[in-house]
Amino acid sequence: MRMRHLLPAIRSILLLPGGLLPLPEGGALVGVELLPPLRPGAEAERGLPLENHAVRPGLAHAEAGGGSRRLGGGLFVADEPEGRAFVDPCPALRVPGAPDAVGDLLGIRRQRDGRGRLRPDRHHHRGRVGDHRLPPRARLTMQPHRFYLPALTFEEEAIALDGSPAHQIARVLRRRPGDPIVLFGGDGAEHHCRIATIEPGRVRLVRVAVTQPETELPVPVTVAMSLLKADRLAWAVQKLTELGVARLLLFRAERTVRQGEGRAQWERLRRIAIEAAEQSGRVRVPEVIGPLAFVEALAAARAAEAALLLHERADRRLTDALPAQASSIALLIGPEGGFAPPEVAAAAAAGAMPVRLGRTILRAETAAIAATAAVVLTIEGT
Known part of the structure; x- marks a missing residue:
């Protein structure tokens, strides 16, 4: 069966509800290509020109093993303004029956072993048309x-x-x-x-x-938080950057568990902030400042119009304490053991208002992200 006769059927499978690899709006399926086999788990990404977009003589291979099936790879989608196509690998979405349906269209025989996993036909050979080894990561993308x-x-x-x-x-x-x-x-x-x-x-x-995309918050948000263990701090920096924080102040509180604070750690945190800004579509990268003493972080946070200190025993809720039209907001988040009483008193004397998030006690990184998300939603809703 010629591939050109298969394109409508393949396209109908791709466009099933919640489809395997739905075509982007404005795109069109114009060709199929046979890709060489890749080792399981290999990263691959291809940019493929469409100058000669005749239908290719096969479909990409299918990976079978570990009870999972992935499909994709050699599908082209035209980018209308540029006339090019991109195949950017990642795990494909699963649609019941879709992988087998595509395999049946191509005459690929599928068998299952004793544990119900798909296995290749023993008569097919690696790298030939009909070998159903697919790149384990495949997705279509039109985003630069x-x-x-x-x-x-x-x-x-x-x-x-x-x-x-x-x-x-x-x-x-x-x-x-x-x-x-x-x-x-x-x-x-x-x-x-x-x-x-x-x-x-x-x-x-x-x-x-x-x-000039409008991706930054109209009200700058500063998060001052205690130093944490390296992996948890890195995760918090990444997520806070994605949420749109303008500045990150990292300080040592009385109950902070001392961690390595060498130059390499700070360079890593700044690199994480850059990568998170690239990924999230931001046009500014937040400052990552530290290590600071608590009094230094408090003074910097107090420069904001509204400074809020998260404390599990505070009377007011965060969302109730946020002013309606603040020009800048700062959040202070303590270490795992919380702020010491002298630190809470010093913050209150400096004008920072103690607030709570909810009924439960959160880990420091969870509190930072939850509080920032609440502030962002409030800003966007005003």
């Missing part, structure tokens, strides 16, 4: 990757990247000339670019547009 460059300077609408950004674009993402890339430098603007050339150790981009 974003990169933060603090010193972002264009010369005649062009810029040359080297070092880590160039390596990531050329070697990790395997982008090609003509592919889109978005750069931002913390000034509130997004610079939409196209890859002009890829050379050893260097990628040249041409800027095609500049936008």
